[in-house]
Amino acid sequence: MMQSHVKLLHASPGVVKMEMLKQVSEYVDKNREWIIGVLQNLVRIPSVVGEEQKIGEYIEKVLNEIGVHVERQNVEKDRFNVIARLKKPSTGKTLLFCGHMDTVPLSEGWTIDPFGGKIIDGKLYGLGASDMKGGLAAMIATLKTLNDLSIEPNGNVLFVSVVDEEAYSKGILKFLEKNIRADMAVLGEPHFYETLLGYKGKMLVELVVKGRASHGSTPEHGINAINDAAKIITSLDQLNFLRHEKLGQGSLCVLKIEGGYKKYSLTTPEKATIIISRHTVPGETKEKVINDFKQLINLINIRSQVEIKIKPPFYSPYVLSEEEEIVKALMRIYLKVTGRELKIDYGTSVSDANHLVVKGGIPTVVFGPSGGNQHAPNEYVLVDQVLTVSKIYTMLAIELLS
Ligand SMILES: [Zn+2]
Incomplete structure (x- = not known):
């Protein structure tokens, strides 16, 4: 551990402190093997969503070794x-x-050990290598x-590694309940050539279609919920979605349909449920989404009653x-470090950033x-990045x- 005390250089705002950058750059390069080792360990510890305990313990251990202040925030049992x-x-x-x-579950088709942390041609392979164990490292x-x-910025540097991003974002939501004030944040998702300054929103819509049972030989006496x-x-393609100049157009995807009887029964099905994932842009609120479905259902003239519910996970667009x-600081520093302009882009789905920005009010x-x-199979992260x-x-x- 190097213990030289570095004084912050005074530079006018908007100018990258080149002397400091040189020092930081050299120190990071000096620790290359240590950083790669941490990343390999992160990849070697499976952490499929719901099973983040072991990786959490490892991250705690590394942070304690570094010597920063570490605490644990329980989200659920063993998470x-x-x-x-x-x-x-x-x-x-x-x-x-x-x-x-957390990572998504392991998919079929890997030709490289997903928990090996093997490096081939500068690419470190593994499940979650870039989404987002590379960012954590x-x-x-x-x-x-x-x-x-011993760089002591005139402010606080806070780090949180959360659970459940790939499912319901319970980790970040719990963290935001903690009432920690942060003035700005960086989310380390795998976007190196562009920074994302916005995401669509997402909500799950459940349509419960309620018909009426009758003997299956006289379906005209009942109302068939499946039909x-x-x-x-x-009729869903008749729905109109709003378009946003940066985020593009809202969309939907039918995820599931369920109905009828578990055991054979010659009865007109009285209930069917449709689950729809709806990606939204600003203006497409819960109320608007529900109303759009209501209007559509009125138009198509069915006899079943339809109950419309919005269910979690729910993310607002931003x-x-x-x-x-x-944003300005990131663009400026990126240019100095890489010699390239950082592009600006917007996400097509959602991430924990939706909650950081919308719920937490944190840019x-x-x-x-x-x-x-x-x-997908053979996920990798570029070590140099x-x-x-x-x-x-x-x-x-x-x-x-500063
Ligand atoms: Zn991710």
């Missing part, structure tokens, strides 16, 4: 978020680094750099201004090391909190 901060508390602003520990390395170089559910589904301080940039094959991102994260903390 907890790990929260860390640099030891010296400050009254200044707080920058939050956020990442998720870059954030952990950032805490190490700030701590070891009516089918009519609803075939768009962050390009003028936010954290959040989505930026982290990327690779390929997320949610993990280091580059950690340099950028560290400089963000230094610049935003």
